[in-house]
Structure formats: structure tokens, C-alpha cells
Amino acid sequence: MGEPLFDRIAYIGIGLIGSSLARVVRRDGLARSSIACARSESTRVTARDLDLVDEVTSSIAEAVRDADLVMICTPVGAYAAAAREMAPHLSPGAIVSDVGSVKETVIRDLVPHLPANVHLVPGHPIAGTEKSGPENGFAGLFQGRWCILTPPEGTAPAAVERVRALWRTAGMEVDVMDAAHHDRVLAITSHLPHLIAYTIVGTADDLEEDLRREVIKYSASGFRDFTRIAASDPVMWRDIFLQNREAVLDTLQRFTEDLTALQRAIRRGEGNTLEALFTRTRAIRRSIIDAKQA
Amino acid sequence: MGEPLFDRIAYIGIGLIGSSLARVVRRDGLARSSIACARSESTRVTARDLDLVDEVTSSIAEAVRDADLVMICTPVGAYAAAAREMAPHLSPGAIVSDVGSVKETVIRDLVPHLPANVHLVPGHPIAGTEKSGPENGFAGLFQGRWCILTPPEGTAPAAVERVRALWRTAGMEVDVMDAAHHDRVLAITSHLPHLIAYTIVGTADDLEEDLRREVIKYSASGFRDFTRIAASDPVMWRDIFLQNREAVLDTLQRFTEDLTALQRAIRRGEGNTLEALFTRTRAIRRSIIDAKQA
Numbered sequence: 001m002g003e004p005l006f007d008r009i010a011y012i013g014i015g016l017i018g019s020s021l022a023r024v025v026r027r028d029g030l031a032r033s034s035i036a037c038a039r040s041e042s043t044r045v046t047a048r049d050l051d052l053v054d055e056v057t058s059s060i061a062e063a064v065r066d067a068d069l070v071m072i073c074t075p076v077g078a079y080a081a082a083a084r085e086m087a088p089h090l091s092p093g094a095i096v097s098d099v100g101s102v103k104e105t106v107i108r109d110l111v112p113h114l115p116a117n118v119h120l121v122p123g124h125p126i127a128g129t130e131k132s133g134p135e136n137g138f139a140g141l142f143q144g145r146w147c148i149l150t151p152p153e154g155t156a157p158a159a160v161e162r163v164r165a166l167w168r169t170a171g172m173e174v175d176v177m178d179a180a181h182h183d184r185v186l187a188i189t190s191h192l193p194h195l196i197a198y199t200i201v202g203t204a205d206d207l208e209e210d211l212r213r214e215v216i217k218y219s220a221s222g223f224r225d226f227t228r229i230a231a232s233d234p235v236m237w238r239d240i241f242l243q244n245r246e247a248v249l250d251t252l253q254r255f256t257e258d259l260t261a262l263q264r265a266i267r268r269g270e271g272n273t274l275e276a277l278f279t280r281t282r283a284i285r286r287s288i289i290d291a292k293q294a
Numbered sequence: 295m296g297e298p299l300f301d302r303i304a305y306i307g308i309g310l311i312g313s314s315l316a317r318v319v320r321r322d323g324l325a326r327s328s329i330a331c332a333r334s335e336s337t338r339v340t341a342r343d344l345d346l347v348d349e350v351t352s353s354i355a356e357a358v359r360d361a362d363l364v365m366i367c368t369p370v371g372a373y374a375a376a377a378r379e380m381a382p383h384l385s386p387g388a389i390v391s392d393v394g395s396v397k398e399t400v401i402r403d404l405v406p407h408l409p410a411n412v413h414l415v416p417g418h419p420i421a422g423t424e425k426s427g428p429e430n431g432f433a434g435l436f437q438g439r440w441c442i443l444t445p446p447e448g449t450a451p452a453a454v455e456r457v458r459a460l461w462r463t464a465g466m467e468v469d470v471m472d473a474a475h476h477d478r479v480l481a482i483t484s485h486l487p488h489l490i491a492y493t494i495v496g497t498a499d500d501l502e503e504d505l506r507r508e509v510i511k512y513s514a515s516g517f518r519d520f521t522r523i524a525a526s527d528p529v530m531w532r533d534i535f536l537q538n539r540e541a542v543l544d545t546l547q548r549f550t551e552d553l554t555a556l557q558r559a560i561r562r563g564e565g566n567t568l569e570a571l572f573t574r575t576r577a578i579r580r581s582i583i584d585a586k587q588a
Binding site: 225255269 | 371395421422439440442478482483484485486488489490491492493494495496497498499500501505509510511512513514515516517518519520521522523524525528529531532533535542543546548550553556557560561563565568569571572573574575576578579580582587588
């Protein structure tokens with residue numbers, strides 16, 4: 001363990017992702033000091049009890065003071081207000097980063113508020129579980145997964161490198177790409193799957209009581225995999241769909257067309273169409289196993 | 295270990311489910327002898343090499359001769375032809391059962407061919423993985439899961455009890471219900487989730503090459519769970535959708551309506567609608583964990 005990467009890290013929000021990162025920072029001594037800001041009393045108590053950070057506070061202003069890395073870990077809908085609140089208190093030269101699942105609106109919501117002498121390095125560690133809250137984080141969460149950074153044009157390369165080093169230490173591979181491209185890729189790999197899972201579990205929940213009990217009982221036949229995804233944090237996901245609206249709606253449109261075609265094939269008894277698709281999708285699974293992301 | 299439950303078991307087809315059952319039968323000495331019928335040479339070789347059964351054959355007629363339990367483990371689309379072929383060779387008093395995921399059509403396809411002196415006890419052990427073939431089976435597959443039996447009215451209770459005992463020994467809880475009801479429940483717990491997973495993975499597969507590579511790379515964000523489901527056996531699933539057509543299309547219709555409502559909420563920026571649904575679906579996950587099916 002050499003020099004710490006940062007002098008002081010401020011976590012704005014410390015849920016599943018923030019607390020997992022805080023555990024990595026603690027484990028590897030990546031910061032000389034740390035502070036977490038959380039609105040909820042119980043989150044602050046948990047963060048303190050688990051010794052995730054040196055200090056906790058309910059004030060964003062207090063949290064960011066003297067921090068050379070401010071890591072925003074709230075739902076993406078809360079960014080604009082957080083930026084307004086932190087702006088006057090940021091240290092010159094500080095890096096502002098985040099872990100949000102949508103990136104174009106992060107830039108839209110943060111840039112207008114941030115002073116010119118701080119570095120914005122938006123990031124998205126692609127890792128998570130269906131659980132939420134600081135008690136459910138763990139340092140191994142990021143191991144072997146990908147992190148995408150979407151620095152706006154002109155961002156100081158040194159700032160990007162420091163954030164990259166942080167996620168590399170957490171065990172992640174780091175890619176840099178354009179924010180709009182990130183949002184388009186994630187719309188299909190993450191946002192659409194969640195939207196579909198929420199829908200199907202909702203459809204089942206609307207069934208009459210008897211049938212619903214049976215759906216739960218016999219859920220091992222496929223349904224339960226969707227319920228895991230559909231158990232993800234409601235506020236976080238509400239914000240993701242609202243903030244990545246265009247890419248999600250576009251992807252959903254393609255999906256709906258494909259579903260309609262499949263519905264037609266079933267209605268018309270076109271077995272060959274079905275078998276051809278199901279054979280093709282099996283190959284994708286093989287690619288994911290080969291890419292060690294299974 | 296007491297008396298074997300059966301004198302001779304014939305497996306018609308010995309893939310993931312058939313071979314897993316054969317392992318249970320071997321482990322617990324549930325049959326005095328056993329034979330597997332498989333069309334493919336390589337399946338027969340594997341079944342013999344793994345010592346899953348005493349004998350292998352490519353002839354259904356030969357397989358069912360002298361068997362007191364004939365367990366059909368082929369895709370459901372092959373049942374009618376199998377029944378025609380086995381009918382003249384079945385022993386009087388034999389039980390004919392199966393493991394198919396659709397039950398009304400099983401009865402429709404088997405009953406007209408079977409002699410009056412055999413007992414039909416359709417069954418569905420709700421267990422599986424995305425893998426197929428006898429090499430991927432394992433005796434623990436059924437442990438703690440549910441098996442549904444759908445004997446037609448008038449089936450001898452003793453025959454139902456013997457099949458129930460078999461699955462109980464495999465570690466399953468056994469329910470008896472009407473075939474049509476089974477098909478309706480499974481349409482939502484299993485068939486719709488598979489249809490959706492196949493569709494979304496197909497939608498991703500249609501993307502331009504660059505984007506598709508990224509979808510695989512970043513699949514840990516939700517997509518990969520769908521690819522596991524969409525890697526299930528193509529022929530088996532083709533048959534399920536064709537044979538449970540009405541219930542699947544009805545369920546799909548409900549799902550599509552719900553998806554359209556959600557799409558509308560996203561387009562109109564109705565955050566409360568989204569959050570309310572996502573909170574409701576989280577509760578379903580809790581029910582499944584409580585029911586020990588997670």
C-alpha cells in the first residue's frame with residue numbers, strides 16, 4: 001500500500017454502491033480521511049456503526065468542504081439539487097464524480113452549478129445487487145466488472161486518471177466513452193431488462209389472489225429471476241427511467257416490435273420461426289460466458 | 295431403502311430432466327431395472343457411459359415392453375407420435391407419466407392412443423436449468439421444488455400415489471390439479487418469462503455489431519439474467535409455446551397492456567406511477583423468499 005489516492009473523500013449518499021466503495025477505500029487505505037452525507041438518520045447511524053467512514057453528516061456543504069474527491073452516490077434525480085448545494089463549498093481543484101446509471105443528464109444537471117475550478121468526471125461502475133442500503137454493500141461487489149467514465153470534452157486527463165485508479169483498485173476494468181453512447185448501451189443492457197422485469201412482476205401481482213399465491217409457489221420456473229431484478233431500489237429506478245427517457249423509449253419500441261412478431265408466430269403456429277430465434281439467443285449466452293460476465 | 299417403487303422404468307427421452315430422474319432412481323434403488331430410449335446415438339452413448347440406466351435403445355416399442363412405469367421426457371411436440379408407437383407394446387396396468395411443461399395437450403395427444411388398461415398420470419416437475427442433455431442432469435435438481443400432477447378424472451388413485459412417491463423421493467413437494475389450471479399458472483410463471491427473455495435477447499442480437507459487442511461486455515447490469523433464461527432448449531420451448539398457445543397469448547396480452555401503460559408513464563414523466571409499481575414488485579420478491587423458492 002503506497003500513498004493514498006485522495007486526501008479526503010466525501011460520499012454524497014451512501015447506499016449499496018457508495019458503501020461498497022467506502023469499504024474498498026477503507027480496505028486499501030485510498031484516502032487519508034472520509035465523510036458521508038446522508039439525509040436519513042438511520043443511514044448515518046448504519047454508516048457510523050459499520051465504520052465505513054470517519055464522519056457522517058446531513059449537510060452537503062459540510063461534507064464537501066476540504067474534500068479532493070466528491071463522489072455522488074444518490075439516485076440521479078437528486079443531482080441538480082445536490083450540485084446547487086455543494087457548489088459554493090467545493091475546494092478548488094476537487095474532483096466531482098458519481099456512480100449513476102445515466103450519464104448525459106448528470107452532465108446536464110451538474111455542469112451549470114459547478115465552479116470552473118473543479119473537475120467533473122462522471123462514472124458508472126456497472127455492478128450491483130437487488131438490495132439497497134449501506135448494510136448490504138461489500139468490497140467485492142466491483143470485482144471483475146466494468147466501470148464506464150464519461151468525462152466531458154476538455155476534462156483534465158489527470159483527474160480522469162485518478163478516478164480510473166480508484167475503480168481499478170476496486171477490481172474493475174475501466175472504459176471511457178461518450179455520455180450519450182453510454183446511455184444508449186445501458187438502455188438495452190440494463191434499463192430495458194429492468195423495465196420488463198418490473199412489468200411482468202406487476203402483471204403477476206394484478207392476478208386474482210389464488211392465482212397469485214400459485215405464481216409465488218411455482219416461481220422457480222423462470223418468474224423468480226425477474227422478481228430479483230424487480231426488487232431493485234424503486235426511487236433509483238424511477239429516476240433512471242425519467243432521466244434516460246429517450247433511449248429507453250427507443251429501445252422499448254424495438255423490443256415491442258420483436259415481441260409482436262413473436263406473438264404472431266405463436267398465433268400462426270410457426271414453429272420454425274420460434275426455433276430459429278431460440279437457437280440464436282442461445283449463442284449470445286455463450287458469448288457472455290466467454291467474456292467472463294456470466 | 296425398502297422395496298423398489300417400480301419393477302422396470304422406461305425413459306422415453308433422457309435429457310436434462312430424464313437423466314436427473316434416472317440419477318435419483320439409481321441413487322435410491324427405485325426400480326429393479328431401467329431402460330432409456332433416445333433417437334440420437336450420442337445421447338444413448340452418454341446415457342450408457344454415465345451408467346444412468348441398465349439398457350439403451352432407439353426403439354420406443356422395445357423400451358416400453360415390460361415396463362410398469364413409462365416416463366416420457368421428450369419435448370411435448372413429440373408425444374402424439376411416441377404414444378402411437380408405444381401403444382401396442384405397453385404392459386397391462388403400466389403407468390404412463392411425463393415431465394412436460396404443458397399438460398392439457400399432453401392429455402389430448404396421449405389419451406386417444408393409449409389402451410384402456412394403462413394408467414395415465416401426467417406430471418410436471420418444476421425444476422430445470424438452462425442446460426440440456428443427459429450430461430447436465432444431477433440428482434439434486436428437484437430438491438425443495440414443486441411437482442404438479444394432473445391426472446384426468448377417473449385415474450386410479452393408486453397410480454397417482456406411485457408417481458407421487460417417486461417425486462417425493464426426488465425431494466419434491468407434490469400438488470395435484472386440473473391440467474387447464476396448470477397451464478394457466480405456468481403461462482405466467484414460466485412461459486411468459488421465457489418468451490420475454492427470448493425476445494429481449496433477440497432484440498439485442500439484432501443491434502449493429504459494435505453495440506452488440508458492448509451489450510455483451512456490460513451485460514452484468516441486468517441483461518445477462520435474461521440470457522441465461524434465453525439459453526434454454528430451443529425445441530423444448532418451441533413446443534411449449536405452440537402447445538400452450540391460448541394461455542400464453544392471453545397472458546402476453548395482459549403483459550403488453552401493462553407495458554404500454556408503463557411506457558406512457560415514462561413518456562409523460564409520471565414518477566409517482568413508476569415508483570408505486572416498483573415498490574409493489576419489491577414486495578413480491580419478499581413473498582418468494584418467504585416461500586423458500588428464491
